[in-house]
Amino acid sequence: MEKAIILLSGGLDSATCLAIAQAEQFECYALSFDYGQRHECELQAARKIAATSEVAEHIVIKIDLRLWGGSALTDDIAVPEAGSSTGIPATYVPARNLIFLSFATGWAETLNARDIFIGVNSVDYSGYPDCRPQFINAFSECARVATTAADEGWEFNIHSPLQQLNKAEIIRAGLNLGVDYSLTHSCYNPDESGLACGKCDSCALRHQGFLDAGVADPTKYS
Amino acid sequence: MEKAIILLSGGLDSATCLAIAQAEQFECYALSFDYGQRHECELQAARKIAATSEVAEHIVIKIDLRLWGGSALTDDIAVPEAGSSTGIPATYVPARNLIFLSFATGWAETLNARDIFIGVNSVDYSGYPDCRPQFINAFSECARVATTAADEGWEFNIHSPLQQLNKAEIIRAGLNLGVDYSLTHSCYNPDESGLACGKCDSCALRHQGFLDAGVADPTKYS
Numbered sequence: 001m002e003k004a005i006i007l008l009s010g011g012l013d014s015a016t017c018l019a020i021a022q023a024e025q026f027e028c029y030a031l032s033f034d035y036g037q038r039h040e041c042e043l044q045a046a047r048k049i050a051a052t053s054e055v056a057e058h059i060v061i062k063i064d065l066r067l068w069g070g071s072a073l074t075d076d077i078a079v080p081e082a083g084s085s086t087g088i089p090a091t092y093v094p095a096r097n098l099i100f101l102s103f104a105t106g107w108a109e110t111l112n113a114r115d116i117f118i119g120v121n122s123v124d125y126s127g128y129p130d131c132r133p134q135f136i137n138a139f140s141e142c143a144r145v146a147t148t149a150a151d152e153g154w155e156f157n158i159h160s161p162l163q164q165l166n167k168a169e170i171i172r173a174g175l176n177l178g179v180d181y182s183l184t185h186s187c188y189n190p191d192e193s194g195l196a197c198g199k200c201d202s203c204a205l206r207h208q209g210f211l212d213a214g215v216a217d218p219t220k221y222s
Numbered sequence: 223m224e225k226a227i228i229l230l231s232g233g234l235d236s237a238t239c240l241a242i243a244q245a246e247q248f249e250c251y252a253l254s255f256d257y258g259q260r261h262e263c264e265l266q267a268a269r270k271i272a273a274t275s276e277v278a279e280h281i282v283i284k285i286d287l288r289l290w291g292g293s294a295l296t297d298d299i300a301v302p303e304a305g306s307s308t309g310i311p312a313t314y315v316p317a318r319n320l321i322f323l324s325f326a327t328g329w330a331e332t333l334n335a336r337d338i339f340i341g342v343n344s345v346d347y348s349g350y351p352d353c354r355p356q357f358i359n360a361f362s363e364c365a366r367v368a369t370t371a372a373d374e375g376w377e378f379n380i381h382s383p384l385q386q387l388n389k390a391e392i393i394r395a396g397l398n399l400g401v402d403y404s405l406t407h408s409c410y411n412p413d414e415s416g417l418a419c420g421k422c423d424s425c426a427l428r429h430q431g432f433l434d435a436g437v438a439d440p441t442k443y444s
Contacts, residue, residue: 110292
């Protein structure tokens with residue numbers, strides 16, 4: 001089996017992405033980040049998903065993006081309600097996926113793995129620049145020349161299998177692969193017990209996805 | 223004054239790079255990484271350099287690259303003596319500069335800075351792929367499409383002013399700008415008190431640089 005790194009936030013998309021990688025027969029190494037996110041309860045979700053998915057290894061890296069903040073997820077900035085703003089929303093975390101993929105590249109190179117999975121999506125998404133195919137393509141080339149890949153004549157495959165799916169299609173794909181979405185967490189602004197707010201962009205996209213897919217939403221709202 | 227992020231390891235090259243950025247009238251924000259490096263005493267050097275250089279801010283981020291190791295600097299692998307190996311040496315840390323520049327991009331975007339300085343050099347260097355101009359160019363494009371830069375029509379300037387200089391030229395440039403190289407640390411394998419080994423690749427390149435520049439080597443060897 002070929003090894004692959006899977007970025008696993010604990011959300012709906014990354015859980016689906018992991019299931020797809022496993023269905024494609026990769027031996028999966030899951031990577032999560034404790035980055036000072038407001039919704040750190042997503043890490044409990046990531047641990048549950050990793051434990052029930054029989055990944056080869058799950059690493060949670062601690063990095064403190066609150067050192068500079070600049071986002072509603074890492075700073076004292078209110079999480080906006082869905083549809084309340086235009087353009088790139090306040091929940092955008094500067095360079096987050098760039099940082100995450102960079103760590104994934106380091107682990108992949110160490111494991112001699114050439115495949116990295118990331119659950120980015122540019123259909124039902126919040127408009128973050130680091131979720132678009134242009135970024136994934138540029139990162140792939142950057143990782144090649146940053147590492148021994150360039151010297152040895154190979155390249156990293158950055159898989160983003162959800163890129164062009166809408167949320168309902170993602171949910172249907174995941175259900176077909178046996179993903180238990182009750183284990184996943186999407187809300188940016190949960191209450192202290194981890195219940196979803198039902199108002200933020202991430203909750204709205206998730207709930208509409210379940211509606212459109214015609215399946216019950218297993219999310220527990222506050 | 224325009225703001226710039228300076229990657230500051232505490233070594234000879236990054237100290238020179240900081241001095242160049244300041245000479246170019248940037249307001250400098252220094253960024254160092256406590257990544258589990260064998261030679262963590264370089265961080266004491268970075269703090270001294272930042273303190274004596276009047277940077278606007280100095281952040282040391284803790285990230286644990288020992289979680290996967292894979293390098294003589296982050297794992298139980300011996301540091302090779304200079305000239306003892308061919309190809310990419312065991313001191314190469316997978317994706318290190320990719321990770322470092324990704325964090326720098328995040329901080330830059332938060333500060334509304336467009337300039338990042340990194341002291342990479344591909345003349346007198348250890349052969350690491352992430353020190354070459356191909357990587358710096360690819361990273362620049364990647365950072366643009368990873369962030370709000372692409373939406374707003376600007377790009378990051380990744381400065382690598384030492385790229386084509388030999389070590390003696392770097393030292394002469396630094397001395398002209400008042401860099402105190404006695405504050406810097408380069409050795410990959412220092413003893414417990416932080417004294418340089420005098421045998422590793424980094425020590426060899428540094429010592430030869432002082433010889434070629436015709437100035438006294440201020441390094442304290444064990």
